[in-house]
Amino acid sequence: MSEMPKKTPSATRHRVIYGIGIGNSVGFGLLDFLEGEEKKEKITEFLGEEREKRSFSAALDRAKEESRELYRKTLGNAGREAAAIFEIHEMLLSDPDFVDSVNAAIESGTPAAEAVLSAGESLAAIFERLDDEYLAARGADMRDIAKRVYSVIVGKNEEKSASGEQIIPICRDLSPGDTANLDTSGVAGFVTFSGSVNSHTAILARAMDIPALVRAEEIGEEYDGAPAIIDPASGCLFINPTPEEMLRFAEKKAQKRQIKADQVAAAKAEKKRIAEEKRQAKRAKAEAKRAEKKRLAEEKRQ
DSSP: OOOOOOOOOSOOSOEEEEOEEESSOOEEEEEEEOOOSOOOTTOOOOOOHHHHHHHHHHHHHHHHHHHHHHHHHHHHHHOHHHHHHHHHHHHHHTOHHHHHHHHHHHHTTOOHHHHHHHHHHHHHHHHHTSSOHHHHTHHHHHHHHHHHHHHHHHTOOOOOOOOSSOEEEEESOOOHHHHHTOOTTTBOOEEESSOOTTSHHHHHHHHHTOOEEESOOOOOGGGTTOEEEEETTTTEEEESOOHHHHHHHHHHHHHHHHHHHHHHHHHHHHHHHHHHHHHHHHHHHHHHHHHHHHHHHHHHHO
16 A cells, blocks of 8 residues: 555546445544555566576565564464464465475576566465365465565565554555554545455454455545445445444444443453452461461460
């Protein structure tokens, strides 16, 4: 998501888009259409087998380190279960099928960056042909790790938005790595036209409490920059919302804040109760020791 001047959407009419909701929160922000497929303008020349293989090996090492960094970040933000996704990514980066496929393509004269994207897409397609929905969703992970290696090879850096506006990214699909790197203070939710409720992206969205819609109806970029409400509970994206929809959004937001406040208060009360029980147990133990000491002293005197 690169820094841009404030967008003026060409489509200003009210519209409701339907999809599959992920999470229990609601969000309001400006729609931000993200770029689609990786661009290949920089893949123009084969630099020789040895050099291309060195480039691939170095990119693999860097991508593994990025997976470890994402693990540590997600562990702090969303917990152990969500963070484990990036342990799987590190394993995929070492998968012999992936590594051997890339090296074989390089040996046949394909630049490393192109070989990485091709191998990632081929293996992702194999996952997606499986009947098991959970395993099929791993195709997105394969594309994610291939994209990460590709980005290291071509020197592509993610630009962070400096805009103060909350946004709702909308795209074909969002990778687990991109999801973990979302700035939750500036992102009100996200929408994808594909995806799965069992994907690692969906798991991360739930763990990070980011409202999301997957498999949403497709819309054009004329809505880029349009205000929208994302409401996973109803499976809806309200574009250019009406005053009534804004009122319902405000009410749901207030309810969510109250629920969170109640949960925090309950957690504090429980912590206080446990601490008090420990103090009472400690006092009881001390009193029992004093009573036993006094009893032994009495026995000696007798």
